[in-house]
Amino acid sequence: MRPATQPDPPIQAPVFSHPDPEPRPEPEAPAPLRTLPASLRERSIRSLDNNSFRIVDFNDKIVVLNLWASWCGPCRSEVPEYEKVRQEYLARNIEFIALTTEDSRSATKSVKEFVRKFNFGFRIGWADRQTALTLMNGYEGIPQTLIIAPGGRVVSHWHGFSRTNSGDVLRAALETALAAE
Numbered sequence: 001m002r003p004a005t006q007p008d009p010p011i012q013a014p015v016f017s018h019p020d021p022e023p024r025p026e027p028e029a030p031a032p033l034r035t036l037p038a039s040l041r042e043r044s045i046r047s048l049d050n051n052s053f054r055i056v057d058f059n060d061k062i063v064v065l066n067l068w069a070s071w072c073g074p075c076r077s078e079v080p081e082y083e084k085v086r087q088e089y090l091a092r093n094i095e096f097i098a099l100t101t102e103d104s105r106s107a108t109k110s111v112k113e114f115v116r117k118f119n120f121g122f123r124i125g126w127a128d129r130q131t132a133l134t135l136m137n138g139y140e141g142i143p144q145t146l147i148i149a150p151g152g153r154v155v156s157h158w159h160g161f162s163r164t165n166s167g168d169v170l171r172a173a174l175e176t177a178l179a180a181e
Contacts, residue, residue: 033154041055041152045099046104047124047125047126048124048125053125055148055152062147062150062177062181063097064094064097065146066144069102070100077161085171089174099132099135101142137157141159
């Protein structure tokens with residue numbers, strides 16, 4: 001009789017797993033933009049009607065500066081809320097400016113249609129690349145809104161849109177800026 005033997009265990013190929021990736025530090029949020037640079041405040045901005053203006057032209061006012069685009073869904077939702085707030089503050093020392101980040105060579109028609117359709121009463125201008133990058137201060141998305149006190153100090157800056165409280169956020173920021181005057 002043959003002695004009982006155990007079968008050899010199956011041979012398993014070595015298992016290779018990639019080493020755990022090195023943890024990446026979270027990117028730091030950019031430092032808040034505290035004051036608009038003089039070069040930006042004095043830069044000529046082409047308006048939708050082919051005139052021009054500079055932010056410094058409104059140096060004695062609080063400036064609401066909104067960055068947007070006609071193709072941007074959240075921007076399209078935000079404009080009616082912001083327009084209501086603009087109407088409420090007509091008698092106050094506030095200038096409402098909307099700068100589109102679109103290319104004026106290709107988007108003039110769509111921007112004009114957007115402004116007409118939404119009855120957008122802001123002063124409308126074209127943000128060139130450098131203006132947009134400076135104002136966005138490291139945040140890439142739109143819409144973005146800045147509240148600028150007389151003299152160029154940035155009182156508040158936020159990005160994104162909230163269906164439930166976008167107008168309220170703008171009102172609160174304006175009240176804070178007005179109280180500081």
